[in-house]
Amino acid sequence: MSKGVLLFCFDTEHTQYHKILERCVRLVKKNICNDITVVTNLETYKKLKPLGLINYKLIQPELGNKKNGLPWYNADRHMAYELSPYEKTLVIDIDYFCFTSNLAQMFDTDYDFLVSDTAFDLSNRNSFDARRFSMIPMVWATVLFFKKNHIVKNIFDTVKYVKQHYSYFTEMYRIYAKNFRNDYLFAIALQQANGFVGYEKLPFALPTLPPDCEVLNISNNGLTWKYNDQISFVENQDVHVLNKEVANV
Amino acid sequence: MDISELKKQSDLSYDRAIAKRNALEKANSRLVVVYNEHLFRADPETICLVSTLKKLYDSFCVLDTNNNPVEINDPKDFLSVLVTRNQESINAYQQVYKTFTRRDK
Numbered sequence: 221m222s223k224g225v226l227l228f229c230f231d232t233e234h235t236q237y238h239k240i241l242e243r244c245v246r247l248v249k250k251n252i253c254n255d256i257t258v259v260t261n262l263e264t265y266k267k268l269k270p271l272g273l274i275n276y277k278l279i280q281p282e283l284g285n286k287k288n289g290l291p292w293y294n295a296d297r298h299m300a301y302e303l304s305p306y307e308k309t310l311v312i313d314i315d316y317f318c319f320t321s322n323l324a325q326m327f328d329t330d331y332d333f334l335v336s337d338t339a340f341d342l343s344n345r346n347s348f349d350a351r352r353f354s355m356i357p358m359v360w361a362t363v364l365f366f367k368k369n370h371i372v373k374n375i376f377d378t379v380k381y382v383k384q385h386y387s388y389f390t391e392m393y394r395i396y397a398k399n400f401r402n403d404y405l406f407a408i409a410l411q412q413a414n415g416f417v418g419y420e421k422l423p424f425a426l427p428t429l430p431p432d433c434e435v436l437n438i439s440n441n442g443l444t445w446k447y448n449d450q451i452s453f454v455e456n457q458d459v460h461v462l463n464k465e466v467a468n469v
Numbered sequence: 470m471d472i473s474e475l476k477k478q479s480d481l482s483y484d485r486a487i488a489k490r491n492a493l494e495k496a497n498s499r500l501v502v503v504y505n506e507h508l509f510r511a512d513p514e515t516i517c518l519v520s521t522l523k524k525l526y527d528s529f530c531v532l533d534t535n536n537n538p539v540e541i542n543d544p545k546d547f548l549s550v551l552v553t554r555n556q557e558s559i560n561a562y563q564q565v566y567k568t569f570t571r572r573d574k
Binding site: 320322325326328329330331340342343344420421422423424425427450452454456457458 | 480483484486487488490491494495497498499501502503506507508510534535537561
């Protein structure tokens with residue numbers, strides 16, 4: 221059964237996501253697997269350094285979404301099922317740095333679809349609890365694992381349907397975020413597709429560094445960050461970095 | 470103790486508390502292990518359960534992290550996988566913990 225990692229990467233005029241991708245690919249190759257497919261556009265592809273044997277899929281990203289007032293091309297995740305050439309796929313955000321092989325073992329499982337429902341704030345402030353306003357359990361679409369079969373195809377069809385009627389569903393489920401987020405999209409779709417009774421999850425919280433933490437250094441096995449006057453570091457632990465300035469580190 | 474000494478002490482304690490909390494979370498993440506295509510946590514509860522069931526039965530069922538029943542036909546192998554992962558994770562945590570102790574001295 222083929223297995224691999226699917227990554228989405230589109231540069232914007234403000235953020236050079238391709239630099240984050242280059243770092244991410246190195247870590248995925250080292251710790252997860254060598255089969256990688258990158259979904260990108262021609263403009264971003266042209267800027268990439270040679271990354272070895274990588275499968276590229278060039279598409280035009282969907283425009284219109286914004287984050288903090290700046291363009292944000294994140295609205296193509298719903299096509300992961302069709303874009304993945306693998307029977308078992310790990311979809312990982314490029315700002316999720318895999319410093320461990322923890323995710324690699326997901327390929328040895330037989331689950332249809334796995335997603336994480338919690339994030340662990342590495343700066344010790346529980347910054348992500350604000351998402352409790354909504355009426356449904358939230359998920360983090362940062363890491364998704366899925367197997368190709370008709371059940372998962374139905375989940376992704378539901379994701380597409382929810383995306384088409386995104387503002388209706390966010391209103392219905394009391395989700396106050398004004399921009400489009402894959403986390404909410406998948407939370408709603410999974411709730412709908414699984415009969416409103418829950419679904420299978422990754423059994424760990426995603427270690428996450430909030431956007432106000434400045435990454436100072438990234439090595440082969442960890443990173444150092446600064447928050448106010450405190451400097452902290454992690455080693456041999458996966459980290460989801462929300463501060464996009466990490467592209468310039 | 471002057472105020473700058475107090476601030477230094479307080480900052481050190483804060484740094485240590487965060488580092489310890491993050492190291493513990495890292496250890497918890499590493500406890501997740503795959504067996505028979507299912508996810509388990511190699512925590513003390515699972516190890517004790519499997520160890521007890523192994524003494525009584527040659528094969529038995531346990532629940533994975535998503536509450537799916539999984540048949541275990543080789544309890545010795547399963548227990549070995551759980552214990553190995555548990556100790557790998559806790560030993561790594563101990564190494565990090567030692568660095569806090571050294572920093573305090």
